[in-house]
Amino acid sequence: MSKPKTAIVYAGVFAAFLPATPSIQYNFAVVTLAFLIDAGWYAIVATVLSANGPGGTYLFYKKWMDRSAGGILGALGLKLAASAGQH
Numbered sequence: 001m002s003k004p005k006t007a008i009v010y011a012g013v014f015a016a017f018l019p020a021t022p023s024i025q026y027n028f029a030v031v032t033l034a035f036l037i038d039a040g041w042y043a044i045v046a047t048v049l050s051a052n053g054p055g056g057t058y059l060f061y062k063k064w065m066d067r068s069a070g071g072i073l074g075a076l077g078l079k080l081a082a083s084a085g086q087h
Contacts, residue, residue, distance in 0.1 A: 010034055 014030060022030075049055045
């Protein structure tokens with residue numbers, strides 16, 4: 001709920017791969033699995049980063065990791081914008 005971008009990404013990805021007329025059981029399974037995978041991932045990340053060693057290392061490199069990720073996403077956005085004019 002606090003990260004609407006995650007829901008938008010999930011919706012976009014799942015919309016591309018879901019069948020045209022999925023059953024209610026299928027929809028329930030997809031939502032349940034998505035929740036379990038996401039909750040599991042964040043639980044692992046929170047557990048690992050709450051330890052002094054990995055948490056301190058993350059904080060030390062956080063600025064550069066954020067800048068790198070931003071640069072990669074910016075480059076992908078530029079590539080997407082450039083390819084939109086070609087179609």
